[in-house]
Amino acid sequence: MRDQTLPRRGAGADRAPTHERVYRQLRDQILFGEFEPGQPVTIQGLTDALGVGMTPVREALRRLMAEGGLEFMGNRRIAVPVLDARAVDQLTIARVALEPELARRAARWASTEDVGRLTAIDTCLDDAIRRGDVGRYLVENHRFHSDLNSLADAPILTEMVDRLWLRFGPSLRVVCGQVGTRNLPDRHKDVLAALSSRDADAAAQAMERDVTQGMEQINQGLARFD
Amino acid sequence: MRDQTLPRRGAGADRAPTHERVYRQLRDQILFGEFEPGQPVTIQGLTDALGVGMTPVREALRRLMAEGGLEFMGNRRIAVPVLDARAVDQLTIARVALEPELARRAARWASTEDVGRLTAIDTCLDDAIRRGDVGRYLVENHRFHSDLNSLADAPILTEMVDRLWLRFGPSLRVVCGQVGTRNLPDRHKDVLAALSSRDADAAAQAMERDVTQGMEQINQGLARFD
DNA sequence: CTTGCGATAATTTGATCATATTTTGCCGGC
DNA sequence: GCCGGCAAAATATGATCAAATTATCGCAAG
Numbered sequence: 297m298r299d300q301t302l303p304r305r306g307a308g309a310d311r312a313p314t315h316e317r318v319y320r321q322l323r324d325q326i327l328f329g330e331f332e333p334g335q336p337v338t339i340q341g342l343t344d345a346l347g348v349g350m351t352p353v354r355e356a357l358r359r360l361m362a363e364g365g366l367e368f369m370g371n372r373r374i375a376v377p378v379l380d381a382r383a384v385d386q387l388t389i390a391r392v393a394l395e396p397e398l399a400r401r402a403a404r405w406a407s408t409e410d411v412g413r414l415t416a417i418d419t420c421l422d423d424a425i426r427r428g429d430v431g432r433y434l435v436e437n438h439r440f441h442s443d444l445n446s447l448a449d450a451p452i453l454t455e456m457v458d459r460l461w462l463r464f465g466p467s468l469r470v471v472c473g474q475v476g477t478r479n480l481p482d483r484h485k486d487v488l489a490a491l492s493s494r495d496a497d498a499a500a501q502a503m504e505r506d507v508t509q510g511m512e513q514i515n516q517g518l519a520r521f522d
Numbered sequence: 523m524r525d526q527t528l529p530r531r532g533a534g535a536d537r538a539p540t541h542e543r544v545y546r547q548l549r550d551q552i553l554f555g556e557f558e559p560g561q562p563v564t565i566q567g568l569t570d571a572l573g574v575g576m577t578p579v580r581e582a583l584r585r586l587m588a589e590g591g592l593e594f595m596g597n598r599r600i601a602v603p604v605l606d607a608r609a610v611d612q613l614t615i616a617r618v619a620l621e622p623e624l625a626r627r628a629a630r631w632a633s634t635e636d637v638g639r640l641t642a643i644d645t646c647l648d649d650a651i652r653r654g655d656v657g658r659y660l661v662e663n664h665r666f667h668s669d670l671n672s673l674a675d676a677p678i679l680t681e682m683v684d685r686l687w688l689r690f691g692p693s694l695r696v697v698c699g700q701v702g703t704r705n706l707p708d709r710h711k712d713v714l715a716a717l718s719s720r721d722a723d724a725a726a727q728a729m730e731r732d733v734t735q736g737m738e739q740i741n742q743g744l745a746r747f748d
Numbered sequence: 749c750t751t752g753c754g755a756t757a758a759t760t761t762g763a764t765c766a767t768a769t770t771t772t773g774c775c776g777g778c
Numbered sequence: 779g780c781c782g783g784c785a786a787a788a789t790a791t792g793a794t795c796a797a798a799t800t801a802t803c804g805c806a807a808g
């Protein structure tokens with residue numbers, strides 16, 4: 297069974313459907329803070345900006361709203377959600393409940409190459425922090441956690457966590473823009489050490505510290521913003 | 523001029539958009555097991571069955587796929603997901619992590635009327651169990667948990683739990699259809715007692731037992747099905 | 749005479765449908 | 779058994795209709 301239903305489309309490059317491309321582009325823009333919290337999003341504005349029909353845009357927006365990355369603000373207005381303290385509290389509880397478990401599972405099945413790849417990402421992350429490159433930091437930080445979670449081989453839990461990230465992504469950008477990247481201590485080293493030694497409990501504990509610290513940063517940044 | 527030929531939107535008191543109505547109808551059908559796991563769903567089949575255009579159907583399906591109630595099975599096939607043991611394991615972990623926390627919060631702010639309403643629902647639930655009415659049992663059981671979660675006043679966590687229910691709903695129906703409703707011990711009494719006495723820890727523990735037991739039922743039912 | 753308020757018109761946005769285009773699975777012919 | 783055409787299903791576009799927000803104009807009060 298080597299040739300099982302290859303999703304090749306047409307003769308040229310296999311291009312994803314338009315609604316999928318629109319979805320991914322908007323999701324990345326939300327995830328990495330290219331939209332400010334509270335910024336309104338309109339269907340027709342996106343159709344004009346992206347040069348596609350309105351049906352794919354509608355589907356992408358509906359999907360993003362279902363995932364929490366966008367919010368329907370009543371009266372025909374779709375916007376990037378603005379986090380308040382209660383939302384941060386709930387997101388913290390959910391992250392603490394799920395991400396350490398994923399780290400625990402990842403520690404069981406992580407190969408040496410996996411750890412090497414994560415270490416390389418973490419090196420890029422440190423570099424971005426030193427340079428003060430907020431955008432790069434956000435991308436690499438997400439890549440670290442996303443790659444780590446994929447190692448856990450738990451698609452349902454991973455998908456839940458991905459949606460949580462979509463919710464606090466925009467605010468993370470705002471917070472980093474305020475305090476810069478220098479004051480971000482890095483708990484990833486502990487996670488990597490635990491993965492190397494296959495210590496599942498240590499990986500879970502290190503991840504819980506990383507999550508707690510990150511959400512605390514957001515909490516303080518939002519409190520300062522009031 | 524009265525229009526009786528076309529169900530125009532402005533004519534009746536029906537203010538919900540078509541895609542919303544289609545979404546809710548399909549979601550309830552999935553939640554209460556009116557679709558079997560693995561059953562394929564086509565866009566054109568739904569447009570024909572529901573008598574609406576395909577754009578609202580597309581949006582409803584996209585939303586349900588984002589929420590985990592439907593799955594894209596490659597090659598343009600959309601189907602109700604079939605749970606395997608690993609999926610049940612992940613769903614159990616997520617439910618145990620979230621639902622006791624919601625019960626804990628509900629216990630803090632539950633009023634006497636709230637407890638009374640939940641008790642009434644639980645009475646209906648017991649009645650459904652005695653009669654062996656599986657459909658009624660599923661509806662009332664969901665209503666009990668849904669009402670309870672709404673008391674916690676934690677919309678993000680509640681939304682996450684709602685999606686978990688969407689995932690195991692169809693399989694719950696299959697399991698209940700196999701073993702009937704007689705063998706379902708009811709942990710809800712412990713939850714209600716904890717709510718009455720405002721004991722948050724007891725509510726969380728009782729909810730954890732209820733969740734663990736329910737998922738264990740599903741696990742055994744699916745294992746028997748292999 | 750200026751200014752504030754309310755009603756109406758106009759523009760913008762969203763929702764739905766019908767249709768054309770593309771892709772895929774299937775079936776019959778070679 | 780392999781290849782090419784056929785049909786069905788899904789994707790994408792544009793058009794059309796409904797609703798809401800905004801802008802404008804007129805009237806009245808200070």
